[in-house]
Amino acid sequence: MGMAPAETSVGDLICVFYGCPVPCVLREKEDDVSCFFFIGSCYLNGMMTADAIEKLTIRHGAEGKANAEVERDFVIL
Incomplete structure (x- = not known):
């Protein structure tokens, strides 16, 4: 459950940026x-604290290190 801008469409990504x-x-x-x-x-209900983000990284990354599925470089326009 959560809230997003009205312009959000199916296929958009929800991202967490460090900081x-x-x-x-x-x-x-x-x-x-x-x-x-x-x-x-x-x-995002339940994902608004640093603890929740840390758990997500640990669950998806080896030994707490985010993998390519979770962490990658990109350009924001």
Whole structure:
């Protein structure tokens, strides 16, 4: 359960950025999979604390290190 900007569409990504206090909604640029448009911030019930984010990283990464599925470099437009 959560809330996101009205412009959010199916297929948009919810991302957590280190140092950002809230999750963000991004949309992949059609012709470049390493570029994303920033749609806005969102609220995710149960995922708004640093502890929740840390648990997500540990669950998806080996020995607490995020893997390529969880952590990657990209450009925000």
